[in-house]
Amino acid sequence: MIYLKHITKYGKTYPVMIVINSTKKYLTKETFEELREKINEFKL
16 A cells, blocks of 8 residues: 655655555565655656
8 A cells, every 4th residue: 555645854845655565564676766756756
């Protein structure tokens, strides 16, 4: 399950993708790359 959470840091709000998996409690490399691309879109 993936959902977005907004975190405010240094006066700015950043969307953070939280990935919840019953078997994996960590981000896979593929998911991390996808997440980084989404974050870069918000930075533009």
